[in-house]
Amino acid sequence: MRKGDTIIFQSPPSVLSFAAVGGKKESEGPLAQQFDQLFPDSRCGEESWEKAECTITRRCLTLALQKANLSAGALDGVFAGDLQFQCTASAYAMRAFDAPYLGLYGACSTMAEGVGLAACLTAGGHMQRAAAMTSSHFCAAERQFRTPLDYGGKRTPTAQWTVTGAGAAILCAGCRPPYVRAVTFGRVRDLDVTDINNMGAAMAPAACETLLRYFADTGESPEAFDAVYTGDLGQIGSTLLQELLQREGLTLPCHRDCGLLIYDCETQDVQAGGSGAGCSASVLCCEVLPALREGRMKRVLFLSTGALMSQTTFLQGESIPGIAHLIELSAEPGLPPKEGL
């Protein structure tokens, strides 16, 4: 069923299995104990950071498959993408999995886009099992989007630290919690932010837009959720999101940003927080999905937020378009009965 921009599943698909993999900095952060695997070496034994990212994402999907006792052949589709030029971390990882591959590019919004599409395809009966995965790598991203690491450029207070990590989730027809109850695919929003070191500001308007549409489409209110997660707005973007929502008469009492959960901003020298496609993906798979499965949370909204610029558009003086995709996750397949009814 579709209401406005929001797809509401009559028979919500399940997230059958999930895994999260991180790197060294993530192993020093507040969520370290929750990752399925942490690589202490930023090269993961490979000869380049790009290949290391490929190893991380490959390892992550392998773990998600193992946890469900499945082989790659059991997947009817893998929705994946990443931040590397031409999404090569994902494409090259897929050489190791003999399953149909649907390449995505949503920048840091990729995980919610992938889970949303996997939910639609499994709910629609087009795929029996579909995976969504994405990754990022601090060193690979930094030299691609900003400056070579060796240059030692000073980071601004608004900058965010790209997560070295990956998340993978496998969806199927509804059989066990957590369930994907609804999806709102986002629209591009560009409020003319041009600072490549302030991605939170560039993405906040898109997150606001998607949230407003979800609440308008469904008639839900933020109080119905244990938490509303955003991908990687960081400190600046999170504050801006609340400001933008307040202008529309909405507050998020239960807002949590994955970029602020994965690192300790006080002690880890990550400036405004974490970012990268692997940020929301790994937090989804090591924090959000486990809590829903174990019943520690009942119902959450999860948004991945993406900044859609490239180094080329940045150097050509373009502003940064943002996008945010939303998935509604629940420990129950159906809505709880409303009070008083």
Add this chain to the structure above:
Amino acid sequence: MRKGDTIIFQSPPSVLSFAAVGGKKESEGPLAQQFDQLFPDSRCGEESWEKAECTITRRCLTLALQKANLSAGALDGVFAGDLQFQCTASAYAMRAFDAPYLGLYGACSTMAEGVGLAACLTAGGHMQRAAAMTSSHFCAAERQFRTPLDYGGKRTPTAQWTVTGAGAAILCAGCRPPYVRAVTFGRVRDLDVTDINNMGAAMAPAACETLLRYFADTGESPEAFDAVYTGDLGQIGSTLLQELLQREGLTLPCHRDCGLLIYDCETQDVQAGGSGAGCSASVLCCEVLPALREGRMKRVLFLSTGALMSQTTFLQGESIPGIAHLIELSAEPGLPPKEGL
């Protein structure tokens, strides 16, 4: 219904509207008269080739909407991607369309991936109308993947000429021809081709794999189709595809490659043919879909073929993974009755 890797629609969705836009070289090729618009200037009045590509793809979706008398607000989703770093031609074009955006990266396989996903989402009732679009630009691609144009590098005989152009198609529940009857999403295949100037060879194994799966899944034979289109294998890749298929006991009597249709290889100095995401997209929208709508063809298979490397993986000595997505298109929503039944 799913058989193996192939999704077969019980109620096949329609391609409601479509448009193709090209550049100067395309205006000199055999299909020139069939494009909806041709830009004589490779900058399209913009200050960079990248922005020109954005203009081309924006123009193309605008035309597809106009031909169906729709506004962008009528679209529940736009599946789009391109070859620029971080798919910026599509993302920046989407600033002009207020509709949900689902970014894809499938390199030159993007059009079939997008049409396939749009078909699943409309057939599944998740979207009422969904668009698929993609583009490429010779000048933007050449300097990004190979060498700056000013360098004047000599092109090898196996090289292909990136199409400057775009295609856009709008899908909805079945109402008029052509119909998308089935989709086979492809698997990554890498036979260790490392020559960035021989993409046809890198992609042929993936095209072979997808075709073999489609025929095995459905029990169909190539003779049932007026034509089997591939995206941009060019001369080298097309020959290799036939060789690979013959090893499996299959011949394609009706094979046509979009990269060989869009240019005259004898006179247009394009080496082994056309390529680029805009190649299969524009040929689909100016040649294949019109013929099906007008009844000049009854049933075709259409594959877009993608080479998933980047300049980074190339310089790091990696081989080139290929992928091919297939859509089955028909002038009729149902199968014709088999002879003798």
